[in-house]
Amino acid sequence: MTTMLDEKKYTANLPASELPEGGVWTEAGSSLMRKTGDWKVEQPVWDKAKCISCFTCWAYCPDSCMQIENGRMAGIDLEHCKGCGICANVCPPKVSAIKMEKAR
Amino acid sequence: MATLKELATTQAEKFVGGHTSCAGCGYPNIFRLTLAAIKDPVVVVGATGCCEVNTSIFPYTSWKAPFLHNAFENSAATCSGVEAAYYSMVKSGKLAANNTRFIAFGGDGGTYDIGLQSLSGALERGHDMLYICYDNGAYMNTGIQRSGATPRYANTTTAPVGKVVPGKMQKKKDLAKIMVGHNVPYVAQTIAGNWKDLTNKVEKATAIRGPKFIVVLAACPLGWQTKTQDTVRLTQLAVESCFWPLYEVENGKYKLNDNPEAKGKKIPVADWLKMQGRFKHLFKPGGEKLLAEIQAEVDKDWNDLKALCEFHSKQE
Amino acid sequence: MPVKTEVKQLVAAKTGNEAMAEAMRQIDPDVVAAYPITPATEIAQIFSSFVADGQVNTEMVTVESEHSALSACVGSAAAGARAMTATAAQGLMLMAEIMPIAAALRLPIVMPEVNRAISGPINIHCDHSDTMFCRDAGWIQIFSENTQEAYDNVLQAVRIAEHAKVRLPALVTTDGFIISHAMETIKILPDDEAKAFIGAYKANYSVLDAAHPITVGSIDLQNYYFEHRLPMINALKEAKAVIKQVGREFGEKYGRPYDLLEKYRMDDAETAIVCLGSTAGTAKDVVDALRDEGQKAGLLKIRVFRPFPVEDIAAVLAGLKAVAVLDRSDSLNGYGGPVFTEVCSALFNSIQKPKIVNYIYGLGGRDIDLHMLKSVYDRLASIKDGQDLGTIVDYLGARK
Structure with a gap:
């Protein structure tokens, strides 16, 4: 960012x-x-193809990491993401565009 | 009322990341969403607590709106001073009116307990301000000490579960009801895990001139001993169990904003409690009686609230 | 040297509280937030009637406690407003938590404060234990000898507090009931003159500046707290010159000059009493009587206790033979009063210095009269003539 x-x-x-x-x-x-991204043990992986830009993850990310460009979801700010997993958890099950995996 | 896309895309965020709240913390999105829902200039006055210390460690600040912190128990009084200054200087022509909105916040410690007098005074005086309490049910910032907002039988460091004492022995204070007693135009109870209900209430409150109060239940993974990814779901279950109903009180009239019972979605309070480590002693042998006690209390309060809401809806 | 004054001033009979409220009316602050407490209640009460009658533009915030009074003032001042409050004793102690915050945020809040004994037991009468309790809060402290000074000091406090080199809160004290409720004839500046003297206020920052959103009241860790305290510490040092300059200007314009200290018949004095507030007025009469008898007695009145006028006090007292410091409070440090210990420290590095004794007097409104003060000067005369110092800290007018 x-x-x-x-x-x-x-x-x-x-x-x-x-x-x-x-x-x-x-x-x-x-x-x-302050780069709080180095706190995380897991990180979200966003699948652009699956994402419907419903912005639910944006609403609930405590670290304001959901990036929006031209009214669409554009990615996740991993420099500040603490890896809590809320985004993956609130992503509608039918969409399932965010998965958590081991932080790199 | 704004859609989520409007909230997310209309204006630059006024509360940004890089703060030091724990992973999965429940309160930051309250302030992100609140500020996204207000289009007018806004001044935020915060009480000492998790949110204040995590968002303003010098020279770092997560606030892109003017932010003022004074002390622990006085965010309401401090905010009332900012508001009085605004109206005074507009009146005397020293300042151009720009419809500034005034927001004070505190955690449950700074609101239910040490700041209650300051809040009560500010509401009674009728200042044009919105007070938001983020309620995670204990003094989380200092290490999970019990507060007036801690639910009965929760485990905290100053009301710990011991061999003879099953955690906090007292019931949680009903803060919204205390605020209603101030005869202010708007009081509401909501959760951090329902963006729509939260932002609707913020929008409604900011459109009203005078004192407004919203108490927002927020999960604390550290204090509730819950998984970080469950933060949002946890407050939603608090609503579904009717432990924490979504309602608002406009000019003294109670109105339910969600009725899980009518939708056939009311869950036993135990379903909510068992996700939280702070209640794990209730699920050991001997805990049934305590759980039944909590369930009876939740049901009674829920029925009382429903009756009040029905009474007021019939009046209309 | 009498100063020629061109400004026609109004002569009026006022109590200390009325005089301070009158000064507040002329200041016309943007916000006043106050809570009643004896003997300061009347200040805000009288001011409320100015608000009710439309004589001021002030937004009056009638808070539910002194803690909220000062908290609201901090909010107002951080919003760029001129903010005032008034209190005494327990009220000041309830504000104590917020006082150093106001100072650290560099908010020039001005507070008339009526000296009253602090509780334990509760007492509504004068001593200085309340103000002394808050002496290290980063506030400028100006003590008034009488009603005229109370009025003059409030006006000057606004100029001092808001000065670019200072920007610190200031409290102006009167002695409870002795000044606050006693009526005296005073001179009051015309409104336009008072307003011109204090000038318009331009805040250094404001949370109402939406175009430049600032964060005020951040938490400092080990790496910044010291650097945020230093400028405040320096501002208190700078304040001494500003207080002198404002007092000089006030004197040039209105015929009543002020300084950090007032030296009364000190030029060739061998003995002196050091005191604050209304006792100075009584002591001046005693000095006059002693001078008539040919004794070289003088009086040093400390007008400004914070910042403490270390250099000026050392310069005035170093050459004396014997000095008694009168404290209207006890430090409860197992030794003596706060003024005494600070006066002693001011003189410690002087090559020449007087013998110094301390009297704690007047606690809880106990009268101090001419005879008691005369007895102090008599003892100083004996010390000057070689008598042993004896008891260094004594209690004047108490039944032991």
């Missing part, structure tokens, strides 16, 4: 003089700089 954030701010600890006043942080959504 691409972001416009300055990577240096998240790899080095900034000195007091470079911090916004009051402990405020101004880069909204900066948690995307």
Whole structure:
């Protein structure tokens, strides 16, 4: 997932003089700089051919990993996916477009 | 009311990934869906708890809406201050009105317990804000201590199952009912595992001026001792067992949003409990009596709620 | 040196609470959130009538506790609003959890606060134990000697708190009942002049800025907490110069100059009492009487206790022979009062320093009178003349 954030701010600890006043942080959504994807032991595998873009997985993914492009499901952000398996579980049984397998 | 495709594609997400909630955590999608359902500018005020600490470890933030955290017991009071500032500065011409919506949230600890006074005061004062309680039934952030929202006989670290005590001995507080007692225009109970019911309620609430309250049951794989992939299904079963009915109270009138019994889908509460490690002692010899007790309590509350809803529907 | 003043001021009889409410009316904050508590109740109560009569544009949030009062103020200030509250004693203690948060978020909330004894046992009368309990919360603390100062200090506190180099919350205290409920003749600035003095408020950030969504109140781990505390620590140091500058400007414009300290007949003094608040007024009379007798006695009033004026206090007291620090609270540290220990630490590195004793006095509203203060000066005179220091910390006016 691409972001416009300055990577240096998240790899080095900034000195007091470079911090916004009051402990405020101004880069909204900066948690995307944290790659929680390395937590997982299992990972979802999405089958584009089977997917009907019902967005049920999008509704329930706790880590906002379901990627949408042009109003269709486009993939899964494995950089942040923690491998919980909710997406595979909520995918309608008749569709069954997501399977969990051992994380690579 | 928005379709799932509309929710997913209309606007950029205001709550993003990379937060440190456990895998399979039940609350993040409450906030993702809530923010997706609101088209107006929104300010979110969060109480200390899992959601706050996991989404705002400096310099990381999962919020793409303005987010303010003050302390544990005061998200409602803090939000009431933001709301008062908005209306004051709009009135005096210092700020252009833009229909900002104000959302305060807390977990069950921050809402049922330590934040109840602050919430009660804010609701009574009539602030134009929506309070959302994500209720996972214990102080999960500090390590699964019992709260006023912990169901009877659940195993927690401060009301543990021992040789003579079968877990938490008290019944869960009925928070929605307490909120109804504040005579606010909208109170609702829902689950994190029903996107439609949740977003319908958020949309309905945000269209109303004044104080609104929604309590959302959310599973916690760590505290409930459940499988991460079952998080969504678990809250759905809580509804099907009638332990946690979906209902709303508009201007004091109760209305059921789903009736599993009428659909012939009501399941025994034990079916829901047995999926959760926190109740596993109930399924050992001697647990039958305790299970029967829980079932009787659920049935009584369900019948009371149905009667209330029927009474109000007949009035119309 | 009397300062020539061009501004015509209104002369009125006001209690301390009325004077502070009057200052709040002129400030016209965007939000006031308050909860009643004796002896500060009237401040918000009087202000409510200004709201009811449309004399201010303020949104009044009548919260259900002081904890929520300050919490709401934090919300309002984080939304870019000028926010105020008022309280005393138990109310301040209930706010205590939120006070350092307001400071760390750098929110210039201004709070009139009426000094009242903290409970154990419950007591509604004056001492400084409430304010001293919250002395390390990152708030500026300004003590008022009388009603005039209470009014002047509230106006100045807004300027100080909102100053770009400060941006910290500030509380302005009066002594419970002694000032809060006693009527005095004071001078009040014309409304337009008061508004011009405090100026318009421009917040440094706002959660209402939808175009720039910010996160406020993040959790810091080991890698950032220190770096977020340092700027606040530095702002308190910077505040000293700002307080002096604002006090000087107030004096130039309105004839009543202010500083961190007030030195009363200290120029050639050999002995002095150090105190805060209304006791300074009584002590000035005693100093005058002693001066008439030819004694070189003086008074050092600490107007600003936070930030603590270390350098100024050391400079004033270093050359004296004997000093008594009067504390209207006890630190409960098994030694003495908070003002005493801090004054001692201010002098520790001075080559020359006076003998210092401490009196705890006036707890729970116990009167302090001219005779008691005279007895303190008498003891200082004996110490100056070589008598042993004896009991360093003593209790004035208590039945032992």
